[in-house]
Each structure stands twice: as structure tokens, then as C-alpha cells.
Amino acid sequence: MRRRAVLGGIGASVTAGCDAPARLAPLPPALRATASLQGFPAGAHLVLDGTDDQLLGRMALSALRREIAYAEKTGAKELGAAAFLAISGGGENGAYGAGLLTGWSALGTRPEFKAVTGVSTGALIAPFAFLGPAHDKELERFYTTIGKKHVMVSRGLISAVLGESFYDSTPLLNLIRSVLTPEVVAAIAREHTDKGRLLCVATTNLDVPVGVLWDIGLIASTGHENAAGLIARILLASASIPGAFPPVMINVEAGGRQYQEMHVDGGTVAQVVFYPASFTGDDLVPPKPAEAARLRRAVVDRQRSIYVIRNSRPGADLEMVDRSMLTIAGRALSTLISTQGVGDLYQLYVTAQRDHIDYNVSCIPESFAEKLREPFDTTYMNKLYQVGRAAIVSGTAWSKYPPGYNPAPLRQVRSTAAGR
Numbered sequence: 390m391r392r393r394a395v396l397g398g399i400g401a402s403v404t405a406g407c408d409a410p411a412r413l414a415p416l417p418p419a420l421r422a423t424a425s426l427q428g429f430p431a432g433a434h435l436v437l438d439g440t441d442d443q444l445l446g447r448m449a450l451s452a453l454r455r456e457i458a459y460a461e462k463t464g465a466k467e468l469g470a471a472a473f474l475a476i477s478g479g480g481e482n483g484a485y486g487a488g489l490l491t492g493w494s495a496l497g498t499r500p501e502f503k504a505v506t507g508v509s510t511g512a513l514i515a516p517f518a519f520l521g522p523a524h525d526k527e528l529e530r531f532y533t534t535i536g537k538k539h540v541m542v543s544r545g546l547i548s549a550v551l552g553e554s555f556y557d558s559t560p561l562l563n564l565i566r567s568v569l570t571p572e573v574v575a576a577i578a579r580e581h582t583d584k585g586r587l588l589c590v591a592t593t594n595l596d597v598p599v600g601v602l603w604d605i606g607l608i609a610s611t612g613h614e615n616a617a618g619l620i621a622r623i624l625l626a627s628a629s630i631p632g633a634f635p636p637v638m639i640n641v642e643a644g645g646r647q648y649q650e651m652h653v654d655g656g657t658v659a660q661v662v663f664y665p666a667s668f669t670g671d672d673l674v675p676p677k678p679a680e681a682a683r684l685r686r687a688v689v690d691r692q693r694s695i696y697v698i699r700n701s702r703p704g705a706d707l708e709m710v711d712r713s714m715l716t717i718a719g720r721a722l723s724t725l726i727s728t729q730g731v732g733d734l735y736q737l738y739v740t741a742q743r744d745h746i747d748y749n750v751s752c753i754p755e756s757f758a759e760k761l762r763e764p765f766d767t768t769y770m771n772k773l774y775q776v777g778r779a780a781i782v783s784g785t786a787w788s789k790y791p792p793g794y795n796p797a798p799l800r801q802v803r804s805t806a807a808g809r
Contacts, residue, residue, distance in 0.1 A: 479700025488777025581606025
């Protein structure tokens with residue numbers, strides 16, 4: 390977290406006034422509803438500021454209809470319990486979430502998630518988590534064998550000063566492409582189309598700026614020849630720390646003109662996402678009253694649980710901060726990101742309580758005190774991977790409350806002094 394903030398701060402300070410790579414104009418907000426996304430459905434992405442809640446409602450209803458149709462096809466009279474998974478950012482700390490998921494598989498109790506969302510490193514974990522235990526070996530390899538050289542290449546100080554980032558993220562893009570095989574993309578498409586399951590990741594459109602949720606399953610299901618390429622770029626964008634990695638430019642067309650959106654790390658807006666707190670049942674109104682009762686049972690009356698993996702430790706370590714501008718700014722920004730992440734957990738908790746969803750959150754234990762020697766240190770990641778496995782196997786992984794929350798209510802204090 391501190392590394393992210395320092396790099397972002399340095400990038401902001403040294404690139405001001407320097408020449409930057411050329412780009413097309415950003416898409417005007419007034420044209421967003423009619424814009425074409427490189428030949429993919431317009432509903433493949435939506436903004437998370439509340440303005441696209443009805444679009445999100447249509448996405449959810451469509452998924453429910455596919456899920457109901459699948460249940461009828463397989464002979465199920467009613468839908469079973471629904472489990473959702475939201476995975477946060479955290480860079481190399483994603484090894485914790487990877488270990489937790491594979492350990493959960495080993496227990497034999499890991500559910501098939503109705504929906505999986507991921508941010509930053511969570512976006513890289515999300516496809517593996519979505520496809521289930523059959524892909525645990527790939528998930529383990531991803532977070533225990535890759536190192537810095539597999540993720541980034543230094544551009545050098547001069548190139549960084551004159552460019553848009555300190556590192557070239559081409560190695561990470563190639564790594565993502567290597568796991569998005571035609572078989573994997575086809576498997577994601579089948580789960581989306583046949584069962585109505587949802588796989589979504591979040592980026593930040595820095596031009597607006599706003600969080601953006603991408604329907605990866607919908608993109609995969611189109612059969613478009615560039616589906617795998619677009620998914621790879623979206624996953625890269627979600628993990629592209631501003632200042633450290635270059636942004637990912639997404640081409641869009643509207644009114645016969647070409648535009649570009651600048652997408653970066655989804656954690657810039659939120660460290661973990663599920664659905665906006667503004668989203669309510671009013672956005673799930675079906676067009677046909679006849680199916681309202683069935684859909685209500687599918688949405689409200691079924692048992693629902695949300696599992697949140699926070700790839701970070703609560704709190705922070707003591708560190709003497711040098712009296713220099715960059716060090717002070719870096720420490721302050723890393724603190725802001727950390728507290729924002731905890732705030733996201735509280736927002737999810739409130740939303741889950743409102744919508745009667747069982748809430749479960751897992752964070753890296755405070756007892757884990759290993760230090761990074763360098764970004765994506767494989768020794769560090771292997772140890773953290775085992776911590777995640779141990780937490781789920783021992784039954785200590787999940788908490789019903791966000792960090793620091795005490796569910797005991799504050800009661801009236803009564804004095805024991807005489808006459809009071």
C-alpha cells in the first residue's frame with residue numbers, strides 16, 4: 390500500500406508539465422449511452438456512482454432468468470442458497486486470498502459463487518475463483534511462483550519522468566494473456582450463459598473519474614474474436630497502479646467519432662466492490678408482472694451470503710517517517726488508501742444488513758509480520774499463501790463484522806453515586 394502511494398505521488402510530481410503520450414479525446418458524458426465498445430454490447434460495463442443502477446438491475450434480472458431456466462432444466466423446483474464473493478486489491482498480498490480459496494477447496498465446503506467481483510489483484514484472482522476448484526493449481530502458481538520480473542520492467546528514471554509511469558506492465562499483460570486460454574474464456578462464457586452466474590471486475594475511468602464495473606462473462610459469451618484480448622486489458626487496467634503502471638486506454642465510438650477512456654486501478658475508487666449502496670429493489674422491477682413473484686423469491690426470499698476477502702492487514706506498522714516531502718506524502722497517501730479500504734468494508738456491511746445478506750469478511754491476520762524485500766517477493770508471497778490456507782482450514786478466516794466494529798450497543802451509563 391505504501392509503495393503504491395509513493396509511486397503515485399512521485400509520478401504526479403515529476404510528470405507535471407512534461408510531454409505525455411498522445412491520446413484521443415475522452416468520451417463526452419452525453420454520448421455514453423449511445424457509445425459502442427469496440428463491437429461489444431453497451432451493457433458490458435456500467436459506472437458505479439448510482440447513475441447506472443437500472444442498467445445493473447437489467448443485468449441482475451437477466452442473470453436470474455438464466456439461473457431459473459437452468460434450475461428448471463435440471464429438475465430443481467426452487468433456487469438454492471446464493472453465495473457471493475468480493476475480492477479486494479492488495480498487490481502481492483493477493484497471495485492471502487489465493488491461499489484462502491485453495492484451502493477452502495481442500496475442506497470441500499467452498500460454494501459455487503453466484504457472482505464474483507474483483508478489484509486490482511482481486512480482479513486477477515476473480516476468474517480462478519469464478520471457475521472453481523478445478524483451477525486451484527493455476528491460482529496457486531500465479532501467487533507462489535511469479536516474481537517482479539513477471540509483472541514489471543523499469544523504464545528508467547528519464548523515461549519515467551518524460552512518460553506516464555515508472556514501470557512497463559507488458560510482462561503482467563503477457564502473464565494475464567497466458568492464463569486466458571480459449572478454454573478458460575469458453576468456460577467463463579458457459580457459466581454466464583447457462584447458469585446465469587456473474588463475473589465482474591472494477592476499474593477506474595480516470596477521465597470522469599468514476600468506478601466502472603465490467604461484465605466479464607457477457608464479454609466472453611459474445612464469441613467475439615477479440616473477447617480474450619479485451620478481458621486481458623480490463624484485468625490489466627484493474628491492476629494498473631497509477632504512476633507505477635501505465636493506464637490502459639479503451640477505445641469507444643460514438644456519433645461516428647473515435648474516443649478513448651483512460652482506465653486505471655479499480656482501487657483508486659474502491660478497494661472492494663459488490664453493488665452500489667444506491668442500488669435497491671426498485672431497480673429490479675421486472676417488465677412482466679407475472680414473473681414478479683418468482684423473481685422476488687429468487688432475490689429476496691432465498692438465503693444469501695457475501696464473502697469478502699480483504700488482501701490487507703487491519704492497521705499499520707510503526708515506521709519513522711523522514712522529514713521529506715515525498716516520504717511524508719507517501720505515508721499520508723498510503724494511510725488514506727488503507728482507511729478507505731476499511732471504509733469500503735463498512736459500506737458493504739451496511740448494504741448487506743439492509744438487504745438481509747449474511748456478511749463474512751476475512752483480512753490478513755495482524756500476526757503476519759513478514760516484510761517485503763521487493764515488489765512481488767516470492768518468499769513473502771509463499772508465506773502469505775500458507776497463512777491464507779491455514780486461516781480457512783483452522784476455521785478462523787471469517788468475521789461477521791468489519792475490522793474494529795463492536796456489535797455490542799452503547800447503553801445508558803448510570804452513576805453509582807448517592808442521589809443519582
